[in-house]
Amino acid sequence: MTDRDEPLLHAQGLVRRYATRRGLFGRVTEVRAVDGVSLTLRRGRTLGLVGESGCGKSTTGRMVLGLEVPDEGGVAFRNDRMPPPGTPEWRRLRARMAMVYQDPLGALDRRLTIGAQIAEPLEIHGLGTPADRPARVGALLRDVGLRADHAARYPHELSGGQRQRAVLARALATGPDLLVCDEPISALDVSIQAQVMNLLSEVQARTGVAILFISHDLRAVRQMSHRVAVMYLGRVVEEGEPDAVLHAPAHPYAQALVSAIPHPGRTGGRIVLTGDPPNPAARPAGCAFHPRCAQAAALCARATPELKRRAADGRLVACHVAHGEVAPGDGMASRPIPAREPA
Amino acid sequence: MAPLVEIQGLTAAFDGIPALRGVDLSIGRGEAVALVGESGCGKSVTWLAALGLLPAKAAVAGSVRLEGREILHAAPAVLDRLRGGRVAMIFQDPASSLNPVHRIGRQVTEALRLHRGLSGAAAREEARRLLDRVGMPDARRRLDSYPHELSGGQNQRAMIAMALAGEPELLVADEPTTALDVTIQAQILELLAEIRRDTGMALVLISHDLGVVAETCERVLVMYAGRVVEETAAAALFGAPAHPYAAGLLAALPPIDGPRRPLAAIPGGVPEPWAMPPGCAYAPRCPRHVAACDAAPPRLETVAPGHRAACIRPLARTPAREAVEA
Numbered sequence: 001m002t003d004r005d006e007p008l009l010h011a012q013g014l015v016r017r018y019a020t021r022r023g024l025f026g027r028v029t030e031v032r033a034v035d036g037v038s039l040t041l042r043r044g045r046t047l048g049l050v051g052e053s054g055c056g057k058s059t060t061g062r063m064v065l066g067l068e069v070p071d072e073g074g075v076a077f078r079n080d081r082m083p084p085p086g087t088p089e090w091r092r093l094r095a096r097m098a099m100v101y102q103d104p105l106g107a108l109d110r111r112l113t114i115g116a117q118i119a120e121p122l123e124i125h126g127l128g129t130p131a132d133r134p135a136r137v138g139a140l141l142r143d144v145g146l147r148a149d150h151a152a153r154y155p156h157e158l159s160g161g162q163r164q165r166a167v168l169a170r171a172l173a174t175g176p177d178l179l180v181c182d183e184p185i186s187a188l189d190v191s192i193q194a195q196v197m198n199l200l201s202e203v204q205a206r207t208g209v210a211i212l213f214i215s216h217d218l219r220a221v222r223q224m225s226h227r228v229a230v231m232y233l234g235r236v237v238e239e240g241e242p243d244a245v246l247h248a249p250a251h252p253y254a255q256a257l258v259s260a261i262p263h264p265g266r267t268g269g270r271i272v273l274t275g276d277p278p279n280p281a282a283r284p285a286g287c288a289f290h291p292r293c294a295q296a297a298a299l300c301a302r303a304t305p306e307l308k309r310r311a312a313d314g315r316l317v318a319c320h321v322a323h324g325e326v327a328p329g330d331g332m333a334s335r336p337i338p339a340r341e342p343a
Numbered sequence: 344m345a346p347l348v349e350i351q352g353l354t355a356a357f358d359g360i361p362a363l364r365g366v367d368l369s370i371g372r373g374e375a376v377a378l379v380g381e382s383g384c385g386k387s388v389t390w391l392a393a394l395g396l397l398p399a400k401a402a403v404a405g406s407v408r409l410e411g412r413e414i415l416h417a418a419p420a421v422l423d424r425l426r427g428g429r430v431a432m433i434f435q436d437p438a439s440s441l442n443p444v445h446r447i448g449r450q451v452t453e454a455l456r457l458h459r460g461l462s463g464a465a466a467r468e469e470a471r472r473l474l475d476r477v478g479m480p481d482a483r484r485r486l487d488s489y490p491h492e493l494s495g496g497q498n499q500r501a502m503i504a505m506a507l508a509g510e511p512e513l514l515v516a517d518e519p520t521t522a523l524d525v526t527i528q529a530q531i532l533e534l535l536a537e538i539r540r541d542t543g544m545a546l547v548l549i550s551h552d553l554g555v556v557a558e559t560c561e562r563v564l565v566m567y568a569g570r571v572v573e574e575t576a577a578a579a580l581f582g583a584p585a586h587p588y589a590a591g592l593l594a595a596l597p598p599i600d601g602p603r604r605p606l607a608a609i610p611g612g613v614p615e616p617w618a619m620p621p622g623c624a625y626a627p628r629c630p631r632h633v634a635a636c637d638a639a640p641p642r643l644e645t646v647a648p649g650h651r652a653a654c655i656r657p658l659a660r661t662p663a664r665e666a667v668e669a
Contacts (some may be wrong), residue, residue, distance in 0.1 A: 052524035159612045160382075189381035190551060194595035194608035201605065216525060223597035223606065246599060260529040261599060262554025272533055273526045275480070276494045 006079075008177055008210045009041040009064060013073030016059050020281060031281045033059045035234035036073070039212075043177065044204060046211040048225030048242065050218060050257070052277050056234040057214045061180045064212060065097055066090055077178070095125040098171035102183035104163035108155040114141075114166045115151025121173040140169040143206075144199060161192035165199065172203065180212045185220055197223055218261050222246055230254045233278050233288040236307055239316040250310060250317040252293045287320065295321045297329030345411045347372045347513060347545055348393075348430075353405035353415075355385075355392040360616045362388045364569035366405075367643065370513065375539060375546040377556035377577070379592075380566035383613055386549045389566075390515045394430060395422045428458045431506035435518035437498035441490040447474070447501050448486030451508055458509035473504040478534055496527035503534065510542075517549040532559055553596060557581055565589045568614060568624035571643060575650040585652035588625045623654070631656045 016034040021027070034056040041047050049057045062068045064075055066082045075082040077096070083089035098121075101107040108117060118137045122128055128136055138148035144165040155163055164184065171179055181200070185193040197220060204211060213224045221228055222242045229239040230251065238251040249255045259271040275292045278284065284291050290300040299320050307318040320326045346369040355363040363385045370376050378386040391397050393407040393415065407415040414425060426432070434440045442450060451470040455461040461469055467486065474482035477500040490498055499519060506514055516535065520528035536559060539546055550556050556563055556577065563580045565573040565588065573586040584590040594607035611628045620626050622637035629636070635655060643653045 052526065161612055189613075190553070190592055191381060191595050191609035192612065194597075194606035195610075197597070198605045198608055218525075219597040219599055222599060223603060243600070256526055260525040262528075262552060262558055263599065270529055270533075272529050276496055277524055277527065 006042070007040045008043050008078060009039070009212075010076045010079075011037065011039040011060075011064055011073065012076075013038055014060060014063050014070045014075070015072035016056070016063060016068060017071050029281050032234050032283065033280055034063065034070075035283075037231070037234070037236055038073075039064070039229065039236075041178070041210045041212060043210055044208040045227070046204065046213050046225045048221035048228040049212060049214045049231060050216065050221050050228060051231035052216060054233075054277060054280055055231040056280070057231050058182050060231070061099070061182050061212055061214050064178075065099055065180055066094065067099075091125075095121070095127075095174040096176050097178040097180065098174065098176040100164075100167055100171050100179060100181040100184045103187050104160065104167045105155060107167050108163060110155050112154075113151060114146075114153050114155065114158070114169075118151070118166065118170045118173055121170060125174055127174060136173075137169075140173055141166075143172065143203070144169045145195075159192075160188050161195055164188060164192075164196050168196075168199065168203070172207070172209075175207070176209060178210045178212070180214070182214045183216070184213075186215065186217065193220070200224065218246060218257060230257065233280060233283060235288065235318065236316075237289065237318045239307070244313075244315065250315050250322045251289075251319045252295050252321070253289045256292075287318075294331040295328040296331050297321065297326045299326045300329070345408075346370060347374075347410060349406075349408045349411075350389070350393055351406040351408075353389060353392060353407065354403070355388055355397060356402045357400065359402075361619075362401075362569055362616060363392060364619075364640075366566075366569070366571055368564055368571060368574070370545055370547060372512070373539070373543045373545050374562065375548065375560040377548045377550060377560035377563045378566060379550055379553060379556050379563060381551060381613060383568075383616070384566040385569040386566050387517050390432065390517070390547065390549070394426055394432065394515075395419075396426075396432075424458075427454055427506075427511075428509040429511055430513045430515065431509055431511035432515040432517065433499070433502045433506050433519050435521050437495065437502045437522070438490060440502055441498060443490050445489075446486065447488050447490065447493070451486075451501070451505050454505045454508035470504070470508075473507055474501070476507065476538075477501075477504045478530070479504070494527075495523050496530060499523060499527075499531055500534070503531075503538075507538065507542075511544060513545045513547065514538075515547045515549070518551070519548070520555065521550075521552070528555070535559065553581075553592060565592070568619065569616070570624070570640070570653065572625065572653045573651070574643065575652075579647075579650055583658070585646045585650060585657040586625075586654045587629045587631050587656075587658065589652075590658055591628075591630075631658075 014034050014037045018031045018033055019028050020031050037060050051057045063070050066085050077093060115137050118140055119133045122133055137151050141148055141150055146165050185196050215221050225242050228242045228245050229236045232253050238245060238254045246258055249258050256271040256273045273292045286301040286303055287305050290296040305318045305320050307316055310317055310323060321328045348370040350366055350368050353363055353366040366389050380386045392403045448470050451473060452466040455466045455469055470486060471482050474485055479485050479500050520531050548559055560577050563577050564571050567588050573589045584593060591609040595609055609628055614620060614624055622639055623641050626632045626636040641653045641655050643651045646652050646657050
């Protein structure tokens, strides 16, 4: 196997644009779903990707797998450039990486047994002989905490947690080096979420698989990840060790996210952001977060901050204020708090 | 004084398969009570059954009293005045609860016409005031917007404005923030707390998220497999749960500080409604299970003042728990 310190996955400056049209005869506008994201992931490690809907975290995951082609930048897997999708080289590479989706029922084919679906990647990639596939499927099922006889069941006969285990067994069938898990637990009940998180950690400890863990749940990301990257409107705004980012977030958006974690026994101190999550089709100039930021200064509306190391502690953060390039302002919050009836 | 809502022995079954197996709860005036539990535990069905919103094939029995007056199986005309009037309900997915082909203003004024007899300019002005009240930016213009033109958080605000149109004494909010992003969730929870402070409205928050519950409610009811298994003050539940299921749920939550280790997951899954264990429904997953647990479903009994649990072997009272309850 390769050296542990050698990056397994390296994505550089990924950009993904979509063209959308508002209304039938509306003008075509460009939406930058992902706007210059770079990621590095080593074997046996987990990178957590956090952000709200529309921040580009799922699109990033799809580009990492080669399911979407970046408009700029590129993905290298074990130092090889990602081949174009659909080519034989890409198919070979795809056996080394797999995806786990949010909704296990949607990810499984209702008309096929669990066993047939887990055997499918083995057939597609020509792994093993047809004769030893049932045994391989049984072993995969046991690895994810199901029984070999679950192979004969259909998806609707399993519970939500069991289905997500089956999806994971299928993802692990080809012995991948990389798993991209897109919100793998958010459709599951609390008691089952813990089971699936434990299972992912166990699988990683046993096989050394690298995981890109995409989630909006900061608690889950802390539990699973060795590093965490916070995304906002298509860019990484902060990246670091989970405890560093969660306990002392540097970017004002990360600060608001962390303070929004519901917490039994919290006593005040929550930052409630004004305004709505931003629209990728109408990206604000300068720092994309500045209209919602309580610390924004005039510079923030003009210049886009770079993701770079902060002098004090080496934290990667993209914020003029965090870098001390400008004194914190009192916010550009253009949306005033709605007027109340006089008391 | 009679509680605002008192539910006793509420059962509901679909095609003979029980979804609620005897729910008892009461909500005081102005109180914020949470109903927590996992999917299928009956936390939503309890309120749909109580308000007569289940399909006709559901067999509902028991008693639901609003200020002492029985409303279960009340005449449709009575229920129509009640729902959206004294008791309002908001749901998880605002986009599918709003009518996509009508403007927001029309949907809010409809509620005002039905429950407060307002019409014309007066209704429109009140609708604008309500949208303002729920923090809708640019409320006057939003009256003429369609739901698809608003974000998820704005749609949920519109839903809350509609719910407030009838000046309810009780708002039942069924997973109101689950479909929203975390920063928007924080906004909506603040809004609900603020409205409660201003109007003295009681709130029932149905949620699977223990953190959300802890911050918003004074009292928590934990449900499992169609029954209430624990009922206590929010602080007591998080400090010292008595039912092993409640303790298991809390332990399964990833911590935000301290060392990272495997989570204490609850083994197995919720029993299927057609294959309920004979005794305690949680027994097959319970670390404290003994043979006596399988004899009969345990009753909700007082374990400490203001703290009830349906368990024959509740978790011991520790000094820490006594401190919390004192």
